[in-house]
Amino acid sequence: xxxxxxxxxxxxxxxxxxxxxxxxxxxxxxxxxxxxxxxxxxxxxxxxxxxxxxxxxxxxxxxxxxxxxxxxxxxxxxxxxxxxxxxxxxxxxxxxxxxxxxxxxxxxxxxxxxxxxxxxxxxxxxxxxxxxxxxxxxxxxxxxxxxxxxxxxxxxxxxxxxxxxxxxxxxxxxxxxxxxxxxxxxxxxxxxxxxxxxxxxxxxxxxxxxxxxxxxxxxxxxxxxxxxxxxxxxxxxxxxxxxxxxxxxxxxxxxxxxxxxxxxxxxxxxxxxxxxxxxxxxxxxxxxxxxxxxxxxxxx
Numbered sequence: 001x002x003x004x005x006x007x008x009x010x011x012x013x014x015x016x017x018x019x020x021x022x023x024x025x026x027x028x029x030x031x032x033x034x035x036x037x038x039x040x041x042x043x044x045x046x047x048x049x050x051x052x053x054x055x056x057x058x059x060x061x062x063x064x065x066x067x068x069x070x071x072x073x074x075x076x077x078x079x080x081x082x083x084x085x086x087x088x089x090x091x092x093x094x095x096x097x098x099x100x101x102x103x104x105x106x107x108x109x110x111x112x113x114x115x116x117x118x119x120x121x122x123x124x125x126x127x128x129x130x131x132x133x134x135x136x137x138x139x140x141x142x143x144x145x146x147x148x149x150x151x152x153x154x155x156x157x158x159x160x161x162x163x164x165x166x167x168x169x170x171x172x173x174x175x176x177x178x179x180x181x182x183x184x185x186x187x188x189x190x191x192x193x194x195x196x197x198x199x200x201x202x203x204x205x206x207x208x209x210x211x212x213x214x215x216x217x218x219x220x221x222x223x224x225x226x227x228x229x230x231x232x233x234x235x236x237x238x239x240x241x242x243x244x245x246x247x248x249x250x251x252x253x254x255x256x257x258x259x260x261x262x263x264x265x266x267x268x269x270x271x272x273x274x275x276x277x278x279x280x281x282x283x284x285x286x287x288x289x290x291x292x293x294x295x296x297x298x299x300x
Contacts, residue, residue, distance in 0.1 A: 026282035031267045032298035043121035045237035049245020055105035074215040090198035117300040125293035128215045145215035145275035154208035171199040242268040249277045
C-alpha cells in the first residue's frame with residue numbers, strides 16, 4: 001500500500017481505484033467523496049447494526065458506555081434447559097406485539113434511497129427485525145436471521161412467528177402480562193410468577209418443545225456458507241459503508257477486517273468508538289439519521 005501526503009491509495013481488483021482521505025474525526029462530506037466513485041461503477045456494500053433501528057423503538061444491546069444493557073439468551077442455555085425455553089417464550093410472547101409493530105425510520109428510508117440511487121448495492125444487516133425490507137430495500141442479507149420465522153430444533157420444521165403467536169394464545173388463555181420494556185431480540189422482562197404458568201409452544205409437526213426463533217443466538221455461529229457469501233460481497237465492493245454498529249461482536253467485525261486487508265475503504269457512521277478503530281478510513285461520530293439524510297443529499 002503506497003502512502004501519499006495525507007492519503008492512502010486503495011486498489012480493488014476490477015474496481016476503479018479510490019483516493020481516500022483519512023481524517024479524525026470524519027465528516028459526512030468525506031464519506032460522500034469516497035462513495036461518489038461507486039456511482040460510476042459497482043455500488044458500495046452496506047453493513048448495518050442495531051443503531052439503524054433504535055429510532056423505531058428497538059434498543060441496541062449496548063448503552064452509551066459500550067456495555068451490554070441486558071444479558072442475552074445463550075444458545076447452550078436455551079437448548080439445554082426446558083425452563084430457559086419457557087422463560088424465553090413467555091417473554092417473547094409478551095414482547096412480540098410491540099416488536100412486530102415497529103416501523104422503519106428515517107435511517108431505513110435514507111439507506112433505501114441510497115440503494116435506489118445506485119450508491120449502495122447489497123445490505124448486510126446484523127438486525128433481526130426485517131425493517132430494511134419494510135422500507136423497500138432489496139438484496140438484504142440477514143446475517144443473524146429473522147424473528148419473523150421459527151424453526152424446530154428437533155425435526156427442522158419451520159413456521160412463521162405470526163402463525164405461532166396464534167397457537168401460543170390458544171394454549172395460554174387468560175395469560176395477561178404487560179411490560180413497557182422491549183429488548184433487542186424482541187422479548188421483555190417478566191416476573192417469575194408469569195413465567196411459571198406459561199405453556200411453552202410445541203412443534204406442530206413433531207410435538208417437541210424445541211422451537212427456536214430462526215436467529216443466531218449468542219454462542220451460536222453464523223452459517224459458514226453465509227459468511228463466505230458476505231466475504232465475497234465485501235471483496236467485490238469498492239467501499240464498505242458501516243452504519244449503526246460498534247462492531248462489538250466478531251460476526252460483523254470480520255468483514256471490516258477483510259475490507260481493510262484488501263485495501264477497501266471502510267466508511268463508518270455510528271456513535272462511540274468502534275472495535276479496530278484504526279481500520280476505519282472515515283468514522284463519523286454523529287447521530288445516524290441526520291447523517292444519512294445529509295449523505296442522501298450529497299450523493300443520492
